[in-house]
Amino acid sequence: MALMITDECINCDVCEPECPNNAISQGAEIYVIDPKLCTECVGHYDKPQCQQVCPVDCIPFDPDLRETQEQLMEKYHQIWSKSA
Template sequence: MALLITDECINCDVCEPECPNSAISPGEEIYEIDPMLCTECVGHYDEPQCQQVCPVDCIPHDPDHQESHDELMQKYMIITGQAS
């Protein structure tokens, strides 16, 4: 499942550069995560890097975008151009 940034975000700017898929971008009020690009860092890291650096712990799983590890890996393969 993709991640999402809640309204508890303080716009500290630390999550955006940590995302290997460029899924995080500034929104109108807070940062946002594009669920089509978020792989929870599957394929890149063992844990989502944005969650690791967030000082206010405002990046939970997005219940509207549930995906298995295999689905996240498939998305990673497509995003990185490794899909066959």
């Protein structure tokens, strides 16, 4: 499952630099997460770092984008093999 940022986002700027896959960027009104790049920090950390630093708890799992740990790890390998 990828993560998503809800309308409760206050644009505090703390989540974007924490994302190891550069999946978070400034959207039209609030930050957004690119589901093609979001691995929920699998391959990097035990827990999603954006969720850990968000002061308003506005980064839930996206129920429309369910992925297994194996799928997230495969996505991690695909992302990082391109940058190597």
